[in-house]
Amino acid sequence: MPMPDFAWILRMAFRDFRKNISRLLLFVSSIVVGIAALVAISSFGENLTSDIDNQAKELLGADLVLENNKPIGDQPIDSMALNTASEVNFASMVAFPASGASRLTQVRALEGDFPFYGYLETIPASGDADFRAGGKKALVEKILMAQFDAQVGDIIKVGEVEFEIAGELQSVPGQTGITATVAPAVYIPMAYLEETGLVQYGSRVEYNRYFVFAENTDIDLLIEPFEDEWEIERIDADTVEDRKRSTGRSFENLSNFLSLVAFIALLLGCVGVASAVNVFVKEKLASVAVLRCLGVSSRDVLLIYLFEILVMGLFGAILGSVLGTLLQFILPVVFADFLPVEVTVGISWLSVGFGVITGLFVSVLFALLPLLKVRNVSPMATLRPETADSRLMKDPSRWAVIAGILIFIWGFSYYLLGSAQLAFGFTGFVVFAFGILWGVGQLIMWAVRKFLPISLRYTVRQALANLYRPNNQTISLIATIGLGTAMISTLFFLQNQLLEEAKFADKEDQPNLLMFDIQTPQLEAVKEKVTGRDLRILQEVPIVTMQLNEINGVDKRENEELPDDENYSRWMYNREYRVTYRDTLIDTETLAEGELIPLGARGDSIFVSLSTSFAEGNNLKIGDEIEFNVQGRPIKTYIGSFRNVKFNQVSTNFIVLFPNGVLEQAPKFHVIITRTKNDRESAAIQSEVVREFPNISVVNLGVIVETLEDILNKISFVIQFMAFFSIATGILVLISSLIISKYQRMRESILLRTLGAGSGTVSKINTLEYFFLGSLASLSGIILSFAATWLLSAFVFDMNFRPAWGAGLVLYLAITGLTIVLGWLNGRKIINQPPMEILRGNG
Amino acid sequence: MNILSVKDLSKTYKSGSRSLTVLDQVNFDIQAGETISIVGPSGSGKTTLLGLCAGLDSASTGSVQLNGQALEKLSEDQRAAVRNQDVGFIFQNFQLLPTLTALENVMVPLELKKRKDARTKALELLEKVGLGDRATHYPTQLSGGEQQRVSIARAFANEPKILFADEPTGNLDTETGEMIEKLIFDLNKEKGTTLVLVTHDTELAGKTQRIIHIKGGKIQEDAHA
Structure with a gap:
């Protein structure tokens, strides 16, 4: 075959394009939103990465942080540092004496000039300086101030000590809005920590030491000689580079997840492209037959239309990239609660290029599927209209395009997820969802065709019959609107479900108040306070803290030397275990494997029970030997059973459960769980307990639900923002499908109206x-x-x-209503025009 | 000299286990410059015969020699090249490309032949069919008769050796139909083109030199007028 005459092909493409520009714009509109979302997220990610790089020191607030769960003694590097600061932080109740209210917070006792980079932003601005000037002053996170309607100058009680609020904390280096929601911070001077009386046995305390060194110091080199020693002491060293890496990694994950959501929107748009091009091609078949008749080769015909698609794809991709670049300006607002650094916005040419190439590629790839049909058009169709072309199913090019699409979806998701398996999962999900929706569409059309009763009213029958008219868009609309709806409603239902689950826990017989960090001498008094109010103690749980010495004879040091595929997680040796003891299971537990073996049942061996998820995650088996270190005393145990533990209820749940008779004499603290009749009673008992025993922390279910609701709202705002792209694409595909089928509807409208149907009847058929x-x-x-x-x-x-039936109904009504309104707007012009005008082609 | 030679031509359509023979062992030759009509009732196979002779479709058995080339030996794209070089078409429903103006429609065969003077030549032809002033109009802006005149100009544009016309006046009123007939025959005479007409219209058929009657896929009569 001779080389194609590109000049002529371009000329023909331009001639055809001229008359089809508005229709081709419609197909391109489908991908604009998806590309915009991808470019926005990608630009935002690029900018965020560079901002994390630029503000890395502010993320940590220092050059180096040492962390441990016991006081960090003097260190050899102290003398090498220009300056050091210390912080002790732990969860504790704080009370606002003015209102009598109290809440669990993150107390941070600070000594020194931390942060060395960045600053504690307060209102008034002088709050930070005032706090550091000495005296019993505190800085309180704004969320806490707002919750208790507190003002600067008010008093806050932390443990036994009352502090004056010197400032309202607006931001802390490296901390996000979400952290503040879960555990709002209260800064107090280190000098008064002991006086608060809050650091007692069982308190989960973290000790931090911050260092700042001379500029250009190689921190990694500096700390290298001390790392082994810190490892033994379980001191964790965090440098700016470490923090940059971990923050960068978590944001890369977030950005990839968001890109995946944007990619779904783009895929929906691609279905729109394929569907619009399909109709476009069907309408072009007659012209193709004429061209073939006049002697144009099938390749050249394909190239004419492909060139049009290329131009429009490029246009859509550029438009999407421009929109995406503009869109990223609002992303820092959307993600405000999740960002540890200030994000700058600007054009990321890399992302724009990525958007343009992706847009161009997907438009061509997805348009090719229907476009390939033009190659098979016989010139004989000029004399006799063609029937369905069975050659399509056998066309190897078509299968090559389908394979190309699947490879593209897999490749793109692999690029975003970084895992071949996850990418297969995602591709499988997309194919499954489209397959299901396509199947539903086919089934409905088949059922309507097969079972449409003749006795139905004419308008209803005609409306249903229209679903399978030639060139119908039924399947593509069900696929795009259906998938968009599925995505949005899944997010919505899931959020609802999580909240309902939390609220469900608040039913009659379920506990709703939890008190922890109760010291043994305080136990009886606290119990009396509970029972004195006619409340039942639902659970009284002793807790012993311990660490792990050996697993199957392998201690921490030996474990470090084992190859990666044989060793145990370092975290298992470093963490503190909070353990209780009993010989029975509680409501939230079920036995998964083995049995609970009481002490003495099998000689003098001690058999512990582990949570299944912990055991599975660390490759532990029944019978494995574990040696714990309980306050300096080694205790050898064996794994006797695994328990499935439900961690989503107000209950004390434990990874490790000892049998009775082993830990009774060990130092311990207690947790008491009860059920109050209402929030007021919860507040009263909380206030009474905290007033008398400030070290005891109280959490009521109301607060948990509230916090969960707050977090979910923040997350769901982001998710809904991303889901918006899918909705927008769905609506665009819907609009373009409606406009494309307008010409079809015009012909039907003419026929019906020529036969005497009033505009009311036509309108009713369309609406139905x-x-x-x-x-x-x-x-x-x-x-x-x-x-x-x-x-x-x-x-x-x-x-x-x-199932959230109510929410489902609302979504159903909203989407159906939107389809009717858009359809009506689209059909209005046809209905109002005289049939003759449309017949003459002026409509 | 034969411009078209049809030998033992058959066309059978298969649908599942059933087969339908539309043309059965058809034989005839057409001399260059001859005008010929193929007539017959609906479903007799005349459109199929036209399609096979023009290289629009391939036969089940038999052969078609068009200007010395055996069409059954050519691929679809090679047949397209033959159509562009040697064949012109006029259709009952005009078959103009709706997105091209009248002038551009006429230019297409010329451009395919890479003629530098495509535009001038196309304009000349439009003038000849009386549509010089409608050159920039799109098909929807033209009446049926005007559209058929554009189609005739396009058919003669590549100076075909043979012109196939499928019911060229079938969609037109009598007066316009007569005008179109005259145009076709005049141009045919002027250019010395072979003309193969498929029609129901016996009056129109009577204007050609030879009439082939076809029924049930077989030639019933092949008579010179």
């Missing part, structure tokens, strides 16, 4: 058709999302599935 289309698409999506929520509830979150 949109109603059926919207209903089928949204219902398919909602049912799919119910299935997804059920799967996620059962297998990921370990919750009972409670």
Whole structure:
């Protein structure tokens, strides 16, 4: 075959393009939103990475931080530092005496000039200096101030000591809004820590020492000689580079996840592209036959239309990239609660290039699927209209394009997820979801065609019959609107489900108040306070803290020397275990393997029970030997059983459970769980206990639900923002599908009106058709999302599935209503024009 | 000299286990410059015969020699090249490209032949069919008769050796139809083109030198007028 005459092909493409520009713009609109989302997220990620680089020192606030759960003694590097600061932080109740209210917070006792980089931003600005000037002053996180309506100058009680609030903390280096929601910080001077009386046995305390060194000091080199010693003492050293890496990594994960959501929006758009090009091609078949008749080769015909698609794809990709670049300006606001650094916005040419190439590539790839049909058009179609072309199924190029699409989806998700397995999972999910929705569409059309009763009213029958008219968009609309609905409603249902689960825990017989860090001498008095109010003590749990010495004879040092695939997690040796003892299971536990073996049942060996997830995560087996270090005393145990533990209820749940008779004499503290009748009673008992025993922390379920709601709202705002792209794409695909099918509708409208149907009847038929289309698409999506929520509830979150019928109904009505309104707006012009005007082609 | 030679031509369509023979062992030759009509009732196979003779479709058995080339030995794209070089078409429903103006429609065959004077030549032809002033109009802006005149100009543009016309007046009123017939025959005479007409219209068929009657896929009569 001779070389294609590109000049002529371009000329023909331009001639055709001229008359089709508005229709081609429609198909391109489908990918604009997806590309915009990808470019926005990618630009934001690029900028964030460079901001993390630039503000790395502010993330840590120092050049080096040493962390341990016991006081860090003098260190040899103290003398090498220009300056040092110390912090002791722990969770504790603080009280606002003015209102009598109290809440669990993160208390941070500070000594020295931390942060050395960045600053504690306060209102008033002088608050920080005032706090450091000495005296019983505190800085309180703004979320806490707002919650208790506190003012600067008010008094806050931390343990036994009352502090004056010197400033409202706006931001702390390296801390995000989410951290502040979970554990709002209260800074107090280190000098008064002991006086508070809060650091007692069982308190989970973290000791930090901050260092700043001379500029250009190689920190890694500096700390190298001390690392072995710190390892033994379980001191963790964190440098600016470490922090940069971990922050960068977590944001890369976030950015990749968001890109994946954007990618789903883009894929929805791609379905729109394929669907629009499909209709475009069907309408071009007659012209293709004429061109073939006039002697144009099948390759050249394909190239004419492919060139048009290329130009429009490029246009859509550029438009999407520009929109995406503009969109990233609002992303720092959307993600404000998650960002540890201040993000600058600007054009990222790398992301723009990425967007343009991706947009161009997907438009061509997805358009090729329907476009390949033009190669098979016989010139004979000029004399006799063609019937369905069975050659399509056998066309190897078509299968090559389908393979190309699958490889693209896999490749793109692999690039974002960094795991071949996850990428296969994602591709599988996309194919499955599209397959299900495509199947639903096919099934509905088949059922309507097969079972449409003749006795139905004409308008209803005609509207239903329209679902399978030639060139219909039923399947593509069900796939795009359905998938968009499925995504949004799954997120929505899941969020609802998590909240419902938390609220469900608040039913009659479930505990709703938890008191912890109770010292043994305080136990009886606290119990009296509870029972004195006619409340039942639902659980009284002793807790002993311990560390792990050996697993199957391998101690920490030996474990370090084992190869990576044989050793145990270093974390297992470093962490502190909070352990209780009993010979029975509680409501939130079920036995998964082995049995609970009481002391003395098998000689004098001690058999402990481990939570299944912990055991599985660390490759531990029944019968393994574990030696614990209980306050300096080694205790050898064997794993006797694994328990499935439900961690999402107000209860004390433990990774390690000892049998009775071993730990009774060890130093311990206690947890008491009860159920109050209402929030007021919870507040009263909380206030009474905290007033008398400031070291005891009290959490009531109301606060947990509130915090969870707050966090979920923040997360869901981000997720909904991202889901918006899918909705927007769905709407664009819907609009373009409606406009594309407008010409079809015009012909039907003419026929109906020529036969005497009034505009009311035509309008009713159209509205009913949109109603059926919207209903089928949204219902398919909602049912799919119910299935997804059920799967996620059962297998990921370990919750009972409670279908959100109300929310489902609202979504169904909203999406169906939107389809009807858009359809009506699109059809209005056709209905109001005289048939003759449309016949003449002026419509 | 034969411009078209049809030998033992058959066309059978298969649908599942059933097969339908539309043309059965058809034989005839057409001399260069001859005008010929193929007539017959609906479903007799005349459109199929036209499609096979013009190289729009391939036969089940038999052969078609068009200007010395055996079409059954050519691929679809090679047949397309033959159509561009030697064949012109006029259709019942005009088959103009809706996104091209009248002038551009006429230019396409010339451009495919890489003629530098495509535009001038196309304009000349439009003038000849009386549409010089409608050159920039799109098909939807033209009446049926005007569209068919553009189609005729396009058919003659590449100076084909043979012109196939499928019911060229079938979609037009009598007056316009007569005008189109005259145009076709005049141009045919002027250019010395071979003309193969498929029609129901016996009056139109009577204007050609030879009439082939076809029924049930077989030639019933092949008579010179």
